[in-house]
Amino acid sequence: MTANKVIPLNAVPEAETETNVAEAGASSRPILQVEGVDKVYGNGTVALKGAGLTVKQGEFVSLLGPSGCGKSTLLRIMAGLGEVTTGTVKWWEQDYDVVGSKGRKLAFVFQNATLMPWARVRKNVRLPLDLEHVSSSESEKKVDDALEMVGLKGFDESFPRELSGGMQMRASIARAMVTEPDLLLMDEPFGALDEMTRNKLNDDVLKLRKENGWTIVFVTHSVYEAVYLSSRVVVMAARPGRIVDDIKIDKPYPRSPDFRISTEFAGYCRQVSQALERASGMGESKEDC
Amino acid sequence: MSTPLIRNERFVQIAAPLLVGVLVLLLWQISVMAFDVPKYLVPSPVDIAESLVKDFSSLFGALLMTLKVTFLAFVIAVVAGVAASLLFVQSKWIEVSLFPYAVLMQVTPVVAIAPLIIIWVDDTTWALTICAVIVAIFPIISNTTLGLRSVDPNLLSMFRMYRTSRWQELVRLRIPGALPYFFGGLRISSGLALIGAVVAEFVAGTGGAKAGLAYMILQSGYNLQIPKMFAALILITLTGIILFAAMVWMSDRALRNWHESALKVEH
Ligand SMILES: Nc1ncnc2c1ncn2[C@@H]1O[C@H](COP(=O)(O)OP(=O)(O)O)[C@@H](O)[C@H]1O
Ligand SMILES: [Mg+2]
Numbered sequence: 114m115t116a117n118k119v120i121p122l123n124a125v126p127e128a129e130t131e132t133n134v135a136e137a138g139a140s141s142r143p144i145l146q147v148e149g150v151d152k153v154y155g156n157g158t159v160a161l162k163g164a165g166l167t168v169k170q171g172e173f174v175s176l177l178g179p180s181g182c183g184k185s186t187l188l189r190i191m192a193g194l195g196e197v198t199t200g201t202v203k204w205w206e207q208d209y210d211v212v213g214s215k216g217r218k219l220a221f222v223f224q225n226a227t228l229m230p231w232a233r234v235r236k237n238v239r240l241p242l243d244l245e246h247v248s249s250s251e252s253e254k255k256v257d258d259a260l261e262m263v264g265l266k267g268f269d270e271s272f273p274r275e276l277s278g279g280m281q282m283r284a285s286i287a288r289a290m291v292t293e294p295d296l297l298l299m300d301e302p303f304g305a306l307d308e309m310t311r312n313k314l315n316d317d318v319l320k321l322r323k324e325n326g327w328t329i330v331f332v333t334h335s336v337y338e339a340v341y342l343s344s345r346v347v348v349m350a351a352r353p354g355r356i357v358d359d360i361k362i363d364k365p366y367p368r369s370p371d372f373r374i375s376t377e378f379a380g381y382c383r384q385v386s387q388a389l390e391r392a393s394g395m396g397e398s399k400e401d402c
Numbered sequence: 403m404s405t406p407l408i409r410n411e412r413f414v415q416i417a418a419p420l421l422v423g424v425l426v427l428l429l430w431q432i433s434v435m436a437f438d439v440p441k442y443l444v445p446s447p448v449d450i451a452e453s454l455v456k457d458f459s460s461l462f463g464a465l466l467m468t469l470k471v472t473f474l475a476f477v478i479a480v481v482a483g484v485a486a487s488l489l490f491v492q493s494k495w496i497e498v499s500l501f502p503y504a505v506l507m508q509v510t511p512v513v514a515i516a517p518l519i520i521i522w523v524d525d526t527t528w529a530l531t532i533c534a535v536i537v538a539i540f541p542i543i544s545n546t547t548l549g550l551r552s553v554d555p556n557l558l559s560m561f562r563m564y565r566t567s568r569w570q571e572l573v574r575l576r577i578p579g580a581l582p583y584f585f586g587g588l589r590i591s592s593g594l595a596l597i598g599a600v601v602a603e604f605v606a607g608t609g610g611a612k613a614g615l616a617y618m619i620l621q622s623g624y625n626l627q628i629p630k631m632f633a634a635l636i637l638i639t640l641t642g643i644i645l646f647a648a649m650v651w652m653s654d655r656a657l658r659n660w661h662e663s664a665l666k667v668e669h
Contacts, residue, residue, distance in 0.1 A: 194559050214565045221563060227556040230660045231578045243574075244564040272660050 142170045143206060144296050144328055145191055150200030152186050152354075160186040162353035164200070168296070168330055173322065175339035175346045176332045177385065179393050183354025184332045188298050191330060192221050220289035222299040226281035228273040228288075234260070235269035238287045245292070252291070259287040262321060279310040286318070290325065300332045312370070315342055319368060336389065340381045341373060348385070350392040357395060358388040445629040450636065453629035461618060461630070465637050468599055468614035471527060472641070475534030476595035480588065482535070483542025490543075491550040491576065492568075501547075508540035512598055516605035526612050530602040537598030541590040549583025550576045582661045585653030592645040600638060 145168040152161040160183040168174055168191075176184045189195040190202060193214055202209040204217050220241070228237045238259055242252035260266055263283040273281055282302060289297055303311040315338060322329060333339050339346045340362055348358035362381055364372060372378050407413045427447045433439075434446040441449055454461065486504065490497040516533045523529035553575055561571050603616035613621075615634045622631035657664035 189559070192559075192563060194563060214563070219563075221560060223556045223560075225556065227554060227560065229557065229575070229578065231581070240560075240574075241564050244561065244566050244570060274660060 143167045144170050144204070145330075146201075146203040146206070147187070147191065148201045148203070150187075150190060150202065151198045152183070152190065152195065153198045159353040161190075162355050164354065164356055166347060166356060168328060170295075170328050171326070173329045173331065173342055173344045175343040176330065176349060177334065177336065177339045177346055177389060178349030178354075179351050179389075180334065181354075182349040182351035182392075184349060185300050186354065187349075188221075188300050188330065188332055191296075192219060192298050193217060194221075217296075218292065218294045219296040219298060220292055220294040222282075222285055222289050222297065222302045224301040224304050226273065226278075226285040228281060228284055230273055232272075233269065234265065234271050234273065234276070234284050237273065237284055238269075238291060240288060241292045255291045256287075259290040262290065262324070263287045263317070277310075278306050279314060282306065282314060283317075286321070290321070293325070295328065297327050297329045299329060301334065302331070303338070304334065311338070312373075316370065318342065319366065323367060336382050336385050337373070340378060340385055341368065346385050346388075348388045348392050350395040357392045360385055360388060442626045442628050445632055449629040450632045453627070454633045454636070457630050457633065461615075461633060461637060464613050464615045464618045464634065465641070467612060468596075468603070468616070468638070469641065471530045471534055471599040471603070471614065472596045472645075474527075474531045475538055475599060476592055476645075478531065478535045479538040479542055479591055479595060483539045483587070483591070484546055484584070486539075486543050487546035487550055487580075488572075490547045491572075497547070504540060504543050507536055510536075512537050512601055513605055516602045520602075520606050526606060526608045530599055530606060530608075530614075533602030533605075534595050534598030537601070538591045538595035541587040541594065542584070543587075545583045545587030545590075546580055549580030552583065553579050582653075582657055582663060585649070585656065588653065589646060589649045592649050593642055596638070596642050596645060 145166075147164055147166045150161055150164045151159070152164075153159050164183070164187055166174075166187070176187065178184055186195065190197055193202075193209065204212045207216075209217075228234075229240070232240075235256055239252050239256045242255060247255075256269070257266075260269055263286050265280065265283050265287060268276065268280065268284075273284065276284065285302070303314050306314070318329075319342065321327065329342075331339075331342060343362050344366075346358075346360045346362060347356055348360070349355065350357045360381075364377060364381075407417075431446050431448060434444055445453075486500070490501065512533050515536070516529075519532050520526070520529045523532060550572075557575060558571070561575055566574075599614070600616045603614045604620065607617065607620065608614070609617055609621070615638050618634040619631050622628065622634065654664045
């Protein structure tokens with residue numbers, strides 16, 4: 114994957130200035146680079162204008178912004194689920210289309226657990242492996258490991274509707290895990306859950322990230338969640354959707370719930386909130402978000 | 403387990419309508435007797451029961467004939483309807499081009515085209531079957547098509563991310579998701595197959611060895627055998643109810659693990 118290094122000149126400075134963001138030991142190699150991306154939907158909505166973002170291996174990047182600012186759009190583009198109108202997306206420093214979908218090892222976690230209601234948990238979690246025609250002996254082992262890691266051991270024969278919202282989300286995370294992705298994209302994964310469950314799952318995500326060495330892009334509308342989880346918080350503004358701020362959270366992992374009640378945490382939250390407020394004021398329309 | 407029967411939901415569900423039925427029959431019997439209504443105007447329930455027993459052999463033969471047409475039509479409607487739906491979801495173009503004709507078939511009254519079909523198709527059984535198929539197929543097509551299209555867009559995105567073939571997408575995602583819609587169509591269609599069979603037979607007026615229940619009704623009407631007419635009517639109704647119940651049972655069994663329609667909700 115080292116051949117074919119095509120880095121446009123204007124991307125070089127950015128790539129060089131952002132080391133030490135991720136935790137110690139994380140390489141600074143960019144997994145994903147979004148450069149000057151515009152996205153105009155068929156109905157004329159300009160969802161993104163000049164969006165640029167580099168995600169490096171080992172980073173935990175949160176996307177934060179008022180609703181409708183294009184967070185999901187950006188994430189879908191990162192996943193190769195939507196065409197860009199202009200701009201480029203690179204995967205391991207190669208053009209996205211050149212790499213092809215087969216070369217991109219990524220997984221997506223949606224806001225809803227998005228499980229197949231007719232299939233048992235085991236079958237749901239195994240789905241990506243089935244779709245990739247992985248042999249069943251190999252996939253069974255991976256599924257067992259994933260279920261154990263997310264704390265769903267013993268629920269493999271349940272149907273999704275027999276699980277609580279938090280457990281369904283765990284199954285959804287297990288499903289994302291089984292393919293051992295280089296990059297995990299999560300779109301407001303815990304937005305629909307109560308705060309207790311959400312906090313618990315946040316800690317679990319951090320733990321799983323450490324164990325599996327995940328690089329994560331995480332969309333959220335919660336300032337606290339963003340600060341608690343991320344090594345970087347990227348703030349977006351709406352109309353047109355663009356990136357307006359990029360805040361490092363210089364707190365080493367592992368992070369414990371103590372971090373949530375520290376003054377350091379409060380300081381970051383204030384900083385991010387202010388950035389978010391500025392971003393909300395930047396929109397061309399005057400409505401309050 | 404010591405709950406009184408009246409609090410048992412299942413018991414009430416069966417007992418309540420049964421009670422109403424018995425009361426209506428009683429009232430019917432009493433009124434007919436009290437006002438001395440002649441048999442050829444309104445037969446009493448007892449008269450009808452007598453006729454059921456007395457004319458059993460001719461009625462039963464007719465029932466078999468009607469059942470044959472109904473089942474044949476139902477099976478063809480299901481197979482052809484599902485095939486059409488699968489074709490429709492392959493491309494919007496196919497659906498846009500063909501769906502109007504499915505609607506056309508649905509809105510054309512079967513009594514209006516039955517004579518034509520009976521002229522064109524020599525074999526009466528097949529002629530009747532074709533009429534019944536025309537009546538029964540539309541709910542299957544429209545429901546199944548709707549179901550095959552109603553996929554969770556996020557799940558679809560996921561399948562696309564794992565570069566799934568259309569075949570896999572169909573088998574793993576669209577078909578299982580369409581089952582509740584399909585079974586909904588099945589319930590309606592089973593009844594329509596029976597109605598189609600009976601209506602077509604009315605139009606055809608086939609007698610002799612191939613006479614079905616509709617012919618029994620026609621003939622009993624001419625002969626003023628009104629109790630027999632009612633008996634035939636009862637057989638048709640019973641068939642419809644049994645068909646419907648069978649469909650409900652099937653769909654409950656198929657969906658009981660996951661779909662809202664088949665779940666036992668505890669309050
Ligand atoms: N499929 C689509 N077609 C047209 N407009 C869309 C579509 N998806 C999103 N949009 C519009 O694009 C903008 C950004 O949407 P989205 O990315 O979902 O924002 P966010 O996730 O930040 O709430 C919104 O104005 C939304 O209405
Ligand atoms: Mg969104």
